[in-house]
Amino acid sequence: MSSYLQIQPTAKEKFRAYLSLMRIDRPIGTLLLLWPTYWGLWLAAQGTPPFSLFLIFTVGTWLMRSAGCVINDYFDRDFDRQVARTQDRPLASGVLRGRDALVLFVLLCLLAAALLPFLHPLVAWLALIAVAISVAYPLFKRFTHLPQAFLGLAFSFGIPMAFAAVRGEIPALAWWLMAANAAWVIAYDTAYAMADRPDDLRAGIRSTAILFGRYDRLAIALLDMVMLAILAGIGWQQGLSWPYWFSLLGALAFFVYQQSLLDGDRERALRAFLHNNWIGLWIFWGLVASLPMHVS
Numbered sequence: 001m002s003s004y005l006q007i008q009p010t011a012k013e014k015f016r017a018y019l020s021l022m023r024i025d026r027p028i029g030t031l032l033l034l035w036p037t038y039w040g041l042w043l044a045a046q047g048t049p050p051f052s053l054f055l056i057f058t059v060g061t062w063l064m065r066s067a068g069c070v071i072n073d074y075f076d077r078d079f080d081r082q083v084a085r086t087q088d089r090p091l092a093s094g095v096l097r098g099r100d101a102l103v104l105f106v107l108l109c110l111l112a113a114a115l116l117p118f119l120h121p122l123v124a125w126l127a128l129i130a131v132a133i134s135v136a137y138p139l140f141k142r143f144t145h146l147p148q149a150f151l152g153l154a155f156s157f158g159i160p161m162a163f164a165a166v167r168g169e170i171p172a173l174a175w176w177l178m179a180a181n182a183a184w185v186i187a188y189d190t191a192y193a194m195a196d197r198p199d200d201l202r203a204g205i206r207s208t209a210i211l212f213g214r215y216d217r218l219a220i221a222l223l224d225m226v227m228l229a230i231l232a233g234i235g236w237q238q239g240l241s242w243p244y245w246f247s248l249l250g251a252l253a254f255f256v257y258q259q260s261l262l263d264g265d266r267e268r269a270l271r272a273f274l275h276n277n278w279i280g281l282w283i284f285w286g287l288v289a290s291l292p293m294h295v296s
Helices: 011-021 028-045 051-080 098-113 121-140 147-154 158-167 172-203 208-238 242-261 266-274 276-290
Strands: none
Touching: 011 051, 011 098, 028 051, 028 158, 028 172, 028 276, 051 098, 051 121, 051 158, 098 121, 121 147, 121 158, 147 172, 147 208, 158 172, 172 208, 172 266, 172 276, 208 242, 242 266, 242 276, 266 276
């Protein structure tokens, strides 16, 4: 295990540590945030959204995901030292200090806030809620076995924000899409937590992987089916064409494959988690191909 007390890092080492703190080297979290946000943008616009909105939400999602990682590591720095996978993170290892993380978190939030004047005012109110959720999420694993449920809320908030930006309101469609995505997030983050379960038990960290226990694979399968059922209902209600339905079939095949990876091996559980990027992309392709393309 890395020692918390280290010699003073060089400027180059600190720069790399800041990038690592923001997970620049691990974009999977940003991608898993972007896909449902894109789903929301395309459904809200009933086709290709304005490029300006696409760009703003892409940049904003990256900034807020980075901010979420920073504040998560700030609160979890003591826990991270006890988990093999996270013990070398910048705060856990001592390369960066807690106040370094707080300054970076505020800076990232301010950069994201600079995008809000270009959006509908309703988005700004939703953004405040999103920041509050990002700050609160790391604390949930201390007193509940359902932090993944709270993460499902955090990773789905781009959907109502996308609808608010496009339409100036949040229709029922947005909440249904948010529910589908939340079920998916709980499923794939449970797989992620399965990889850390032995260390989490020793450190006293709570998770749905621990809560579900030997029924973890069944719970993940049920959550995946809930996601697909809601997305199927949305497709039927919106009158989406065959590419969308084909993408849902593809997602089902991907979920079956992921189940084969959840056999108790840590590395295979992480592979199952990472594989969800392809599901998000596949469903996005189905939506784009089923909706009209607007040229602005």
